[in-house]
Amino acid sequence: MKKSILVAGATGNLGNKICKELIKRGADVSALVRTATDPEKIETLRKIGVNVIAVDLSNVDEIAKACADIDCVVSALAGLGDVILDLQKRLLDGALQAGVPRFIPSDFCTDYNDLVPGENRNFDLRRQFKAYLDSSSIKASSIFNGAFADIMKYNTPILNLKDKSIGYWGEKADWKLDFTTMDNTASFTAEVALDDKAPRNLQIASFQVSPNMIWADVKEATGLEFRMQQLSSLEDFAQMIKKQRKDNPAGEAELYAKWQQAQYMYSMFSTHHHQLSNQRYENLSWTTSLDYISSFVK
Incomplete structure (x- = not known):
């Protein structure tokens, strides 16, 4: 019997990819969207076989009606407190009201469970929603x-193509960073949505690669030897981030404030995944660091 999956955030890049992967696996897929959603985005979803349900997302009863007979709700929502906390809570309440058995929250990031609260604003929002989710009866x-692999293309200190440099903090030139492509994340999420026995937490990474390993991959892909540089101690980096945040209060209303981006970098050098679930689904193939780096480093 086909499973029915409801995706919130389906008009976004990750949400759209999750819908495609679910359809590829034979699921009945519905997308929950705002009533004011761009008609072109709705049509894009319908063309790939998604049943689009437009509702007032401030109304839990309307959300519950859309969740009728759904086996799992997948949240691919992105935003700040009004989305990750308020909207996701309404989404969960609607799912509970409709008797949905399973829920996948929008936790697509580094595993924050072992990180210190207060060090990453966006992780703190997810941590708060997790407490609300875990107090409910639904199976989550x-x-x-880890980090979406796309950030390697954005000239961050980890890999700066303009400066031909690779940076790291502390004594962590050999510290392995977790990267997953959006395609790999979407494929794995589709499998989890269809897997009634999926556990509470699943760590994945297309590849785990240290700054020194990035240097080696760049050299193999291009023949170039990028400059390796220690940027500062982790302690100094943490203090710099706190000062940036204090000096830029407007960033509190920005999803990717400059200091928030630095917080993500700090988190990547503070924890990494130790129990990968990559092999849970045998039909998945994972992008390697060399293949990914070779796709955009010239």
Whole structure:
């Protein structure tokens, strides 16, 4: 019997990919969207076989009606407190009201469970929602994919193509960082949504690669030897982030404030995944660091 999956945030890049992967696996897929959603985005979803349900997302009863006969709700929502806390809570309340058995929250990030509260604003929001989710009766599965591999293309200190440099903090040139492509994340999420026995927490990574390993991959892909540089101690980096945040209060209303991006970097060098679930689903193939780096480093 086909499973029915409801995806919130389906008009976003990750949400759209999750819908495609679910359809590929034979699921009946519905997308929960705002009533004011761009008609072109709705049509894009319908063309791939998604049943689009437009509702007033401030109304739990309307959300519950959309959740009728759904086996699992997948949240691919992105935002600040009004989304990750308020909207996700309404989404969960609607799912509970409709008797949905399973829920996948929008935890697509580094596994924050062992990190110190207060060090990452966006992780703190997810941590708060987790407490609300775990107080409910629904069975939940969080997918921790580390960082999306796309950030390697954005000239961050970890890999700066303009400066031809690779940076790291502390004594962590050999510290392995968790990266997962969005395609790999979507495929794994689809499998979890269809897996009634999926555990509470799942860590994945397309590849785990240290700054020194990135240097070696870049050299193999291009023949170039990028400059390795220690940027500062982790302690100094943490103090710099606190000062940036204090000096830029407007960033509290920005999803990716400059200091928030630095918080993500700090988190990546503070924890990494130790129990990968990559092999849970045998039909998945994972992108390697060399293949990914070779796809955009010239």
